[in-house]
Amino acid sequence: MTILIVDDNPTNVIIIREILKKENYLDICSSTSAKCMFEILGIDNHPNQVVPNKSNIDLILLDMMMPEMDGIEACRVIQHYSHLRDIPIIMVTAVGDSKKLAEALDSGAVDYVTKPINKVELMARIRLALRLKKENDWHKERDQRIQEELRIAALVQNAVLTSPIEDDLFEVHALYKPSAVLAGDLYAWYQLRDGRYGIIVLDMMGHGISSSLVCMFIASVLKDTITTYVEPEKVIQELNRRLYQLYIENELIQYYFTAIYLVVDTRKKRVDYVNAGHPPALFFQGNESAVMLHQVCYPVGLFDTIEVQQKSFNYDGDSHIALYTDGLMEIVAGDYDAQMAYLISYFEGNHEWDEGMMQQAFFNIELQQVRDDDKCLVWISLKEGGSPE
Numbered sequence: 001m002t003i004l005i006v007d008d009n010p011t012n013v014i015i016i017r018e019i020l021k022k023e024n025y026l027d028i029c030s031s032t033s034a035k036c037m038f039e040i041l042g043i044d045n046h047p048n049q050v051v052p053n054k055s056n057i058d059l060i061l062l063d064m065m066m067p068e069m070d071g072i073e074a075c076r077v078i079q080h081y082s083h084l085r086d087i088p089i090i091m092v093t094a095v096g097d098s099k100k101l102a103e104a105l106d107s108g109a110v111d112y113v114t115k116p117i118n119k120v121e122l123m124a125r126i127r128l129a130l131r132l133k134k135e136n137d138w139h140k141e142r143d144q145r146i147q148e149e150l151r152i153a154a155l156v157q158n159a160v161l162t163s164p165i166e167d168d169l170f171e172v173h174a175l176y177k178p179s180a181v182l183a184g185d186l187y188a189w190y191q192l193r194d195g196r197y198g199i200i201v202l203d204m205m206g207h208g209i210s211s212s213l214v215c216m217f218i219a220s221v222l223k224d225t226i227t228t229y230v231e232p233e234k235v236i237q238e239l240n241r242r243l244y245q246l247y248i249e250n251e252l253i254q255y256y257f258t259a260i261y262l263v264v265d266t267r268k269k270r271v272d273y274v275n276a277g278h279p280p281a282l283f284f285q286g287n288e289s290a291v292m293l294h295q296v297c298y299p300v301g302l303f304d305t306i307e308v309q310q311k312s313f314n315y316d317g318d319s320h321i322a323l324y325t326d327g328l329m330e331i332v333a334g335d336y337d338a339q340m341a342y343l344i345s346y347f348e349g350n351h352e353w354d355e356g357m358m359q360q361a362f363f364n365i366e367l368q369q370v371r372d373d374d375k376c377l378v379w380i381s382l383k384e385g386g387s388p389e
Helices: 008-024 033-043 072-078 098-106 117-159 207-228 232-243 338-345 353-362
Strands: 003-006 028-031 059-063 091-094 111-116 170-179 183-193 196-204 255-263 270-276 280-284 291-294 311-314 319-324 377-381
Touching: 003 008, 003 033, 008 028, 008 117, 028 033, 028 098, 028 319, 033 072, 033 098, 059 072, 059 117, 072 091, 072 098, 072 291, 091 098, 091 117, 098 111, 111 117, 111 353, 117 207, 170 353, 183 207, 183 377, 196 207, 196 319, 196 377, 207 232, 207 255, 232 255, 255 319, 270 280, 280 338, 338 353, 353 377
Parallel strands: 003 028, 003 059, 059 091, 091 111
Antiparallel strands: 170 377, 183 196, 196 255, 255 270, 270 311, 280 291, 280 319, 319 377
C-alpha cells in the first residue's frame, strides 16, 4: 500500500508522514511539485504520451495550492491517463471556498481535508478512499477475467461456423459480424447424399451470454439433426422439439429463434425450404427479378409442436440465393420496403460471390446508429450443369 504526498511545504509533508506512520502506513513517498509527482507516476503533461499500464501508487494526498501548477490542474492532467484514473486523490487545502472545493472534486479528486490537518479526519478519509479503491480493483479484475473467458468462448463459437464449399455445381460463402463478443446468429451447411446440400441460417432471440449459450446448444445438435432428417419440414420440427426441451418453468424468458433452412438438390436443380419466422431469403435466376422466400411457419421454440409448410422451387442456369439475418436490414434507414430494395440492389446481378463488395456494403461501413445486432450473410451460388432426373 503506497501513498504519495504532494506538497511544496516540507513541514506539511513531515506532519502527514508521521500521522501515516503511526497508523502503520509505512510505504510513503513524497514530491514537492506537480512535475515531480508526474515523474513518480511515470507520465508528463502530455496526454498522448505512451505510458505503462499500471502504477504502484495506491493513493495521492495532493496539496491544492502549489507553484507552477496547482493541485486542481494537476488532477485534471492525471485524469487524461486511463490507468491512473482509479487512483484516489484526496485534496489537502487551507482554502475554505466551496466553489474551489467543488472544482477540485469535479477535476477528479474523491475527497478533501482542510489544514491544519486533523489526524482523525485525515485517517477516516484515507481509509474510506482505500476501501473504495480495493472494491473497485476487485471489480476490475473480475471484469477482466470475465472478458477473457468471453474471448475464449467467442473463439469456440467461431470455430463451429462452417467453412466455404466450392464444388462444380454449388458454392456457399458467408460473412459474419457479431454485435458483441458473443453472438446469437448462426449459419451452417452440410453435404448430403446424391448431390444435395443442407444450409441453415438462424437468429436467436435476444443478446448476451444466455442467448449465445442456447445458440451453441443448437449448434451442437445441427449436424446430427440435418444429416438424419434431411428434409426441411422434419429438420425444423426436430429443432423445435430440441429447443422446447430447454423451457424452464416459471421463467419469464422463453428462448426461440427464427431460421431458414434449405436443401439444394444440384442434380434435380430443386430447392426445398422452410422459413420459420425469418427475413425472406432472396433468389436470383438469370436476369430475372428477385424472388422472396417468405415465412411459412412460426419461429422455432415458441410452442411444443410446430406446423411446418415446406416450399419448393426449381432453378435453371446460373442462379444464387442470399440468406441473411435482420441485422443486415437494420443498417438501412427507412421502412421494410426501403430495406428490401437496398438489399436487392446489392444482391442482384452477378451470381458469383464478391466478398469485397459485400464486406464494403454491409460490414465495413460506419453506421450513424449504434450497431446493436449481429450481422450475417450467406451466399449460395447455383451453377449450370447437371440435368433434371
